[in-house]
Amino acid sequence: MKSVILNAFPLIYNQRLLQEVIVTCGIYCIINIINNKKYVGKSRNIEKRWTIHKRKLSLKNHPNIHLLNAWYKYGENNFNFKIIEECFKESLSEKEIFYINYFDTLNNGYNKTRGGDGFSMNHSDNTKRKISESLKNQWKAGERKGKPFTQESKEKLKGKTPWNKGRKNCYTKDQIEKMSESKRGEKSPYYGKHLSEKTKEKISVSLKKIASNKEYREKLSKAFQEKKKKNSTSEYIGVSFNTQSKKWVSIFRGIYLGIYKSEIEAAKARDKYAIENKIICELNFPDNMIGGEYGK
DSSP: OOOOOOOOBOSOOOHHHHHHSOOOOEEEEEEETTTOOEEEEEESSHHHHHHHHHHHHHTTOOSOHHHHHHHHHHOGGGEEEEEEEEOOGGGHHHHHHHHHHHHTTTTSSSOOSOSSSSOOOOOOHHHHHHHHHHHHHHHHTTTTSSOOOOHHHHHHHTTOOOTTTTOSSOSOHHHHHHHHHHTSGGGSTTTTOOOOHHHHHHHHHHHHHHHHOHHHHHHHHHHHHHOOOTTOSOSSTTEEEETTTTEEEEEETTEEEEEESSHHHHHHHHHHHHHHTTOOOOOSOGGGGTTSTTOO
8 A cells, every 4th residue: 555645634523524534544643733742643443543532632531641731731722633644454563663763752742652562661761861860859859758748739639539449359469469579578668677765665655655545445445346347357457267277367567477266366466466566556455455465
């Protein structure tokens, strides 16, 4: 098929006009007429692909954040759509890679991949350098160290639910294993670190204050007895039922404490570990802290 450079499509047209246009297979380009930055893409049905781009941009759910931000910064009327070349479907990937390099849209445009398969998210060397320099400068200036949210950011976050809240099995087993491995042993940010005597003393004083406040302990105990987490096999904190061994497992913040015949034994083991290590946390049986089985 002979390569053809076609005229730019008008930005605004209706569905009826689309039906009259012959389906085109090839490479297209979205052009910002203000700064001449481009987005290059491929499709077996370019006309349909353009309507999808427009719909996602108008609904603010386009996957290309860079293009989406530019669309609302400069306005829809400042973007043109153009078919660069018609080609057979077998040549789409090769042509897309060529035009992304030709227009340099990876470094000076809206493309986020080198093209071809459409899934590779490899940054160019120039982009990597810019990201590295930006992060280094932010760390040096202290902008990424304990920076609080602005009031504007807090307002935006109000009412928004975390993407994984209430969801079950958000991560695959491989993902969980990788996350675990990345913070295991010497890779852990707390590896080799110990609490200072001053910190231990503060924790001890705080725990004693909690233990001596009977009203607070009763309130805390009542709250935990009533609270049952969703999708949990136990009403106690840090306790779960192992279906294979038919016993109760006790865990404290990722640390395996052991396996027990009864649910209460597992819950007490979790509390005992926290108290012995002077860790401030919610207990399953706060009444046992004073003169109880956890000791004085």
